[in-house]
Amino acid sequence: MQTQKRCWNCRDRKTxxxxxxxxxxxxxxxxxTCLGYGIKLSWPRENDRRRFTRAKGHCLFPVQSGDLEFVNTSSEDIEVSQQLSRLHHSPKSYEMMWLSQLPRMTMGRADCTLTPPNGVTPVARLISSSYDADDLYGLLLRLSINDDEKPTLATRHAISALSYQHLDKDKALxxxxxxxxxxQSSIEALVPSRAIQTMAASMLLSIFETLNFDSSSLGWSIFFCxxxxxxxxxxxxxxxxxxxxALILDWIFYHDAMYKFSIRHWIKKDDDQTQLAGLTKVISKAIFAPERQTVVPILGCSLELLDLVCQAVDAVFDRDDPRHLSKAHIETIRSLEIRTRNAEQxxxxxxxxxxxxxxxxxxxxxxxRLATLVYLCRVGRGAPHDSQGVQELVKESFTLLDRIKFCERPWPLFxxxxxxxxxxxxxxxxxVLEESLRRRxxxxxxxxxRMIRDAWVQQDLRDGDIDPLILYNLVVSRNRVPPSFA
Incomplete structure (x- = not known):
């Protein structure tokens, strides 16, 4: 059987x-070895004057930097974007069960045997992102070794559970x-003099639940309640x-504010979680106390500003809520913006x-302070990203981010x-994230x-600007349990 074409060897030899x-x-x-008769890619030979052409000039490409960062987009991210395009802009209409879930391990690099660069113990970094986190950790240690009473034992065992969280899950449990x-025994026979230890143990167990990948979505809420x-x-x-x-109460208030934010943007919240987020805040200083203007290391800001963060979260309404952008709502946001702009820390x-x-x-x-203003403008008011007021705040914020180099406070960074x-x-x-992860x-x-990268992916997959409330709800609710921003 013959073919109509010559084999590739004979073609090259012209025989x-x-x-x-x-x-x-x-x-x-x-x-x-016969190269056959099929189709193949071919390039002109060096001496082939008929098919060979030379460029008149040289095009030099710069050497690519080895420090490039890539934000990957998965098929699940595309599915999320497509689902969003078919939904109304009301967050209430979401059916979030189809959303992809973050990995069960929420720690990227959890080598607990290493001491971070700043010398703070790993467990201290779990309970606080303060640059002097050992102050709180030292207090918790003292509360855990006073004696062998139930409140002391509860604190001691809770610290041990956190210590083993990434080393031995069975021992941690x-x-x-x-x-x-x-x-439970401490609460049943609560003694006022032991209240600090009881609160500390309950807070430690609450933090443990945010890191426990087998817990239910209510685990954190139960202990924090x-x-x-x-x-x-x-x-x-x-x-x-x-x-x-005051140190314990400030610690609780910090987690309370971050819990309020997380639950506000958690689509699958139930009545108990909503009620807990709405409970009266417990703040260590009275309303008009001058100490409320002082920056508290365990918070990262002043008590007054963190209280403004809580009020900003309360001022966010769904877009189909009749209160959204009502006269009273606009006045509330305007008042919060004025107070935040003039806040002294x-x-x-x-x-x-x-x-x-x-x-x-x-x-x-x-x-x-800047993050609170951005949140009020973008999520509270629903102002577009390219509005002048937002752009001024964003420019100032990124100038500051570029100056600090790292930020171990998740909420303002987010x-x-x-x-x-x-x-x-x-x-x-x-x-900033890379250096922050190295330190914490x-x-x-x-x-x-992870949530920041998820948000960027959704922004890139959309033609126009996505409603920030929808975006916040989306990335927060993709987690298995309400995420902690503390």
Whole structure:
């Protein structure tokens, strides 16, 4: 059987070919491997003047940098975007069960055997993102070794559970069970003098639940509800507290504010979670106390500003809610914006050796203030990203981000990062995230990094600007449990 074309060897040699199949007889005689008769890619030979053309100039491409960052888009992300395009703009109309889930492991690099660069113990980094987190951790250790009473044991076992969270899950669960049993006994016979220990144990178990990948979505809420209930029972409303009691109450208030934000944008919340988020806040300083203007290390900002964050979250309504952009709503947002713009955040006097930490703390406190204003404009008002007011805030925020180099506070970083639209601004965020993860590999920074990237993907898949409320609800609700921004 013959073909009409010569084999590729004979074509190259420009000789006759017997065109026999499957291989050319001429090639066999020359003891060459016949290249066959099929289609193949070919390039001009060096001496082929007829087919060879030369470019008149040289096009030089710059060497690509090895520091490029890529935000990957999965098929699930595309499905999410397509589903969003078919939904009304009311968050109530979402059916979020089809959303892809983040991996069960929310820690990207959880080497608990290593001490972070700043020398703070790993467990201390789990309970607080403060630059002096050992102050709180030291207090918790003291509360856990006082004696062998139930409140002390509850705190001790809860710390042990957190310590084993990424080393031995079985041991962690054993200590968690022991802590829960001791905590239940403490609550049944609650003694006011033991209230701090009881609140500390309940808070530690709440944090454990945010890191426990087998817990239910209500686990965090249950323990945190217990914490707030105890705090309200043993403290005076609008009272002023100092010392260890104030440190514990500030710690609870910080998680309370972040919980309120997370539940506000959690689509699958139930009545219990909503009720918990709406409970009266327990703040260590009275409303008009001057100490409310002082930056609290465990918060990253002043008590007054964190209270404004809570009020900003309360001022966010669904777009189909009749209260949205009503006269009363606009007045509320305007009042919050004025108070936030004029908020003073003072710092206590420090020694010269602590000036670097003071500068960082001042920048983080300012980042909180800017993030609150951005949140009010974008999510509260629903202002477009390209509006002048938003652009001024975003520019100022990214200038500050570029200056601080790292940020271990997930909430302000999350709010500002979702306004990144250019490659330069996103690279700034990624650089800050990389350094922040190096300093705090445990905790919620990694999860925040994942949510930021998810948000960018959805923004890139949309032709126009996506409603920020929809975007917040989307990325927060893609987690298996309400994420912690603490």
């Amino acid at each position: 006759a070919c017997d065109r026999s199949r499957p291989t050319c007889r001429k090639c066999r005689e020359r003891k060459e 054993v200590y968690q069970t022991n802590a829960v049993c001791a905590l 217990g914490t707030k209930t105890i705090a309200r029972l043993v403290t005076q409303l609008h009272g002023t507290h100092y010392g260890d009691e 003072r710092h206590t006097s420090v020694s010269e050796t602590a000036l670097l930490e003071l500068s960082y703390a001042a920048n983080i406190a300012e980042l909180y 709010v500002i990062a979702l306004e990144a639209r250019t490659e330069e601004s996103r690279q700034t965020v990624l650089t 590999p445990l905790g919620s920074v990694y999860l925040t990094s």
